[in-house]
Amino acid sequence: MPIVNEGLQKEFEYVTRPGERKHIGETLDQADELMQEMAYALITGKHLEVDRLTREALDKGYTANRILDFGLLAGMAIVGVKFRDNIIFVPEVLVAARAMKAGMAHVEPILSAAGVEPKGTIIMGTVKGDLHDIGKNLCIMMLRGAGYTVHDLGVDTAPDEFVDAIDEYEAQLVGMSALLTTTMPNMGRTINAIEEAGLRDEVRVMVGGAPVTQEFADEMGADGYGQNAVECVDRANELIVLLEELRRS
Numbered sequence: 001m002p003i004v005n006e007g008l009q010k011e012f013e014y015v016t017r018p019g020e021r022k023h024i025g026e027t028l029d030q031a032d033e034l035m036q037e038m039a040y041a042l043i044t045g046k047h048l049e050v051d052r053l054t055r056e057a058l059d060k061g062y063t064a065n066r067i068l069d070f071g072l073l074a075g076m077a078i079v080g081v082k083f084r085d086n087i088i089f090v091p092e093v094l095v096a097a098r099a100m101k102a103g104m105a106h107v108e109p110i111l112s113a114a115g116v117e118p119k120g121t122i123i124m125g126t127v128k129g130d131l132h133d134i135g136k137n138l139c140i141m142m143l144r145g146a147g148y149t150v151h152d153l154g155v156d157t158a159p160d161e162f163v164d165a166i167d168e169y170e171a172q173l174v175g176m177s178a179l180l181t182t183t184m185p186n187m188g189r190t191i192n193a194i195e196e197a198g199l200r201d202e203v204r205v206m207v208g209g210a211p212v213t214q215e216f217a218d219e220m221g222a223d224g225y226g227q228n229a230v231e232c233v234d235r236a237n238e239l240i241v242l243l244e245e246l247r248r249s
């Protein structure tokens with residue numbers, strides 16, 4: 001159905017890149033009135049509203065996946081675009097993240113109880129010396145929403161902590177975040193430590209954070225780079241497929 005929620009229609013106008021407009025537009029076309037209301041409540045950071053609407057949807061028999069895809073993640077996709085394009089800033093992202101959490105609180109237990117096979121296991125941390133975790137947490141939330149099991153190693157994570165966690169959780173993907181130019185080199189150091197531990201072939205490494213670029217990621221030998229949480233999920237999806245293909249061959 002077309003977008004009937006006036007607020008959501010206005011929010012959708014912020015999505016101007018043709019590829020994104022097509023992708024998000026197609027998702028919203030599949031969202032009914034209740035899902036559109038939920039997406040709009042999430043974008044505007046109304047966590048109590050998202051909490052209420054998620055419960056209402058579950059009561060009405062919506063599946064957890066439908067709520068996730070057409071309510072919560074549809075809204076979060078627009079939040080991601082607005083944040084990237086400097087239409088909203090950190091405080092608005094944080095309130096939207098809180099609203100997402102309110103909805104996820106109802107949806108997550110159902111997804112795990114239903115025994116939905118996780119897409120893969122990821123360990124994710126902010127590198128040594130760096131205490132910024134807002135972006136990392138956003139990525140983790142989106143990755144979990146997309147069906148991954150994610151172990152959060154927190155901030156100020158030393159290379160050997162990443163190495164130990166790969167072993168402990170049998171991770172397929174490693175995600176590293178850095179927000180300071182001074183801590184970016186610790187991503188490369190962590191990749192070296194993974195190599196030295198003999199685990200480099202077992203995992204794929206993706207990196208991100210405001211100062212990180214594709215060039216920097218290539219230079220340090222990462223397998224993937226993402227500019228935002230949406231791209232983080234895209235990279236994870238690509239890398240997990242590549243890794244599985246490699247293992248099968």
Ligand code: B12
Nearest residue numbers: 130131132133134135177180181208209210226228229232
């Ligand atoms: C909030 C903030 C803080 C908060 C952090 C709170 C927290 N819990 O995270 C506090 C106040 C603690 C802080 C402290 C400091 N900060 Co600060 N901080 C910021 C600020 C304003 C916003 C960062 C943020 O959260 N952005 C929002 C999130 C959503 O974006 P993001 O992190 O980039 O994440 C997105 C992408 O990068 C990507 N991504 C992130 N991680 C990953 C990982 C993977 C695998 C992938 C694929 C993608 C990905 O997806 C995310 C979601 O879309 C930035 C300015 C800025 N515009 O970046 C400065 C900034 C990063 N800080 C800066 C500085 C200098 C500091 C301090 C050194 C200040 C001081 N003198 O004490 C300390 C350092 C503390 C430390 N050791 O880490 C500088 C860094 C400059 C530089 N070139 O290195 C910046 C750029 C501000 C500036 N312009 O000077 N900071």
